[in-house]
Amino acid sequence: MSDTGKTKPGLIETLLTKYRGTFATLVLIPISFWYEAYLKISRKISFWLNTAPKKHGKRVENVRKQLEAWKKDGCPEKLTTGRSGWFAMSEVIPSYKKTNRKIFLNMRDILEINEEKETVRVEPQVTMGQITAALNPRGWTIAVLPELDDLTVGGLVNGFGIETSSHKYGLFQFICESFEIITPDGDVKTCSKEENPELFSMIPWSYGTFGFLTAVELKMVPAKKYVRLKYIPITSQEELLQRFDEESNKENPHDFVEAIVYSHEKSVLLLGDQVDKKGNDGPKNAIRRWYKTWFYKHIEHILNEGKEKIEYIPLRQYYHRHTRSLFWMMDHVIPFGNHPLHRFFFGWAMPPQLSLMKYFETQTTRELREKFAVTQDMLVPMSKLKASLDHFHDNFNLYPLWLCPMAVYDQPNGLGMLHAHKKEDGTVEEMFVDIGAYGIGTTPDFDGIEALKKCEKFVIENDGYQAMYAKTMLSEEDFRRMFDHSYYDILRDKIPNARKAFPDVYHKLSSKARIAPSEFKKMKKKKI
Numbered sequence: 001m002s003d004t005g006k007t008k009p010g011l012i013e014t015l016l017t018k019y020r021g022t023f024a025t026l027v028l029i030p031i032s033f034w035y036e037a038y039l040k041i042s043r044k045i046s047f048w049l050n051t052a053p054k055k056h057g058k059r060v061e062n063v064r065k066q067l068e069a070w071k072k073d074g075c076p077e078k079l080t081t082g083r084s085g086w087f088a089m090s091e092v093i094p095s096y097k098k099t100n101r102k103i104f105l106n107m108r109d110i111l112e113i114n115e116e117k118e119t120v121r122v123e124p125q126v127t128m129g130q131i132t133a134a135l136n137p138r139g140w141t142i143a144v145l146p147e148l149d150d151l152t153v154g155g156l157v158n159g160f161g162i163e164t165s166s167h168k169y170g171l172f173q174f175i176c177e178s179f180e181i182i183t184p185d186g187d188v189k190t191c192s193k194e195e196n197p198e199l200f201s202m203i204p205w206s207y208g209t210f211g212f213l214t215a216v217e218l219k220m221v222p223a224k225k226y227v228r229l230k231y232i233p234i235t236s237q238e239e240l241l242q243r244f245d246e247e248s249n250k251e252n253p254h255d256f257v258e259a260i261v262y263s264h265e266k267s268v269l270l271l272g273d274q275v276d277k278k279g280n281d282g283p284k285n286a287i288r289r290w291y292k293t294w295f296y297k298h299i300e301h302i303l304n305e306g307k308e309k310i311e312y313i314p315l316r317q318y319y320h321r322h323t324r325s326l327f328w329m330m331d332h333v334i335p336f337g338n339h340p341l342h343r344f345f346f347g348w349a350m351p352p353q354l355s356l357m358k359y360f361e362t363q364t365t366r367e368l369r370e371k372f373a374v375t376q377d378m379l380v381p382m383s384k385l386k387a388s389l390d391h392f393h394d395n396f397n398l399y400p401l402w403l404c405p406m407a408v409y410d411q412p413n414g415l416g417m418l419h420a421h422k423k424e425d426g427t428v429e430e431m432f433v434d435i436g437a438y439g440i441g442t443t444p445d446f447d448g449i450e451a452l453k454k455c456e457k458f459v460i461e462n463d464g465y466q467a468m469y470a471k472t473m474l475s476e477e478d479f480r481r482m483f484d485h486s487y488y489d490i491l492r493d494k495i496p497n498a499r500k501a502f503p504d505v506y507h508k509l510s511s512k513a514r515i516a517p518s519e520f521k522k523m524k525k526k527k528i
Contacts, residue, residue: 021334028352052109077101124154141223143169164256166406173204180215184501201413224274227318232269248405259403282310288317290347294325377467402436
């Protein structure tokens with residue numbers, strides 16, 4: 001034991017900590033590649049043979065049988081999906097994955113592409129990478145297609161989803177035409193604006209606390225071959241705030257808007273438009289080729305040059321432009337990952353699976369990550385963007401930051417768990433900004449937990465929201481201030497066995513419900 005009472009790390013932990021990047025490169029990357037290859041082949045076979053719809057009916061019936069068995073046993077335990085907690089996008093793992101009764105779904109197929117109706121119907125474990133691979137060659141896409149290949153439809157519905165087209169179309173939930181859900185009582189319900197509209201409006205952000213999502217129908221829009229992407233280097237915060245607000249206006253013709261902030265004053269505004277042909281005003285850049293510079297580094301190079309630039313990027317590559325480097329988080333896992341030699345020899349398999357990275361995390365790296373690392377998306381009104389950027393600078397001093405505008409339009413059946421915030425002039429605040437903070441805090445004596453508490457308090461006071469995938473230190477009282485529970489509580493009482501089957505949202509997301517990977521490994525299976 002050390003003087004502080006902590007156990008000294010063993011040889012294996014020391015090696016995994018010191019040579020984390022090398023281990024990720026030589027072990028995790030190959031395993032991740034072959035696992036992904038297996039999934040892609042199995043999905044394609046199912047899609048080509050058109051067996052998915054028939055299998056879907058059997059899978060739904062299998063879920064119903066599992067729920068019937070749970071009821072016959074007297075509903076003794078809370079329920080959770082059988083999908084491993086290691087696959088969650090969060091840096092932490094739900095502890096209830098070890099203690100609750102597992103209901104296995106195994107639903108990862110695209111069920112139907114209806115070009116006449118302009119919709120695609122998918123199962124909840126379908127990923128964004130699957131959707132672009134299936135739709136783009138047919139000339140279609142979905143209006144809001146969130147970044148990162150492995151994000152699932154179910155996660156984006158039950159949590160939240162956003163992309164650089166959200167200033168036009170709103171959040172991912174706004175392009176959902178219908179949901180199929182199985183309640184804890186075993187009832188299969190179709191929910192849309194016309195059928196079960198109350199449940200339809202409350203499913204987004206509910207984190208699976210009404211039932212098990214089994215299918216989602218998404219609105220498609222025509223897709224073009226390229227994105228004409230304009231990079232605008234900016235050297236003052238004042239200019240960024242003005243330009244970003246102007247370009248994010250819902251009447252603005254641009255298809256895609258985002259900004260990458262590299263310091264308190266320096267940033268790059270990116271404006272994208274879908275086009276069928278490459279123009280003469282810029283080169284084609286296939287940014288997803290394995291040997292290419294990580295995208296955020298490419299943008300930083302343009303910032304340092306100080307000149308506006310236009311490029312034509314293949315549509316599917318644009319959608320997954322940040323995947324290889326997980327925005328910029330891979331820089332902390334494999335510091336030499338953007339080196340030309342590493343990109344040339346290993347770029348084809350980047351990034352390694354997040355689940356594997358969590359599983360092989362050592363106690364030392366976990367403690368360092370919990371103290372210094374930040375993985376958060378805070379959603380604030382556009383009118384509060386300056387105050388928010390200043391808050392992040394003063395309390396985190398973490399760069400780059402990702403800015404993505406999103407419209408939060410009022411809906412016929414309400415906004416579910418979101419509040420309809422009003423501006424000082426009394427009008428409804430419709431344009432918000434997602435501030436994505438991924439990296440290492442560098443303020444003097446930085447403490448990640450204390451900084452997060454201050455940030456959450458700031459977001460509540462400024463009428464914002466915290467993305468539900470992220471770590472939270474909110475109390476239940478503050479969580480209910482942030483999210484509107486007024487109808488959520490009523491609907492939970494209306495659905496038979498909902499409260500017996502699932503804890504409410506807060507108790508699935510709180511710091512007590514989601515623990516570090518190392519602690520998850522130690523947990524023993526037990527009944528509630």
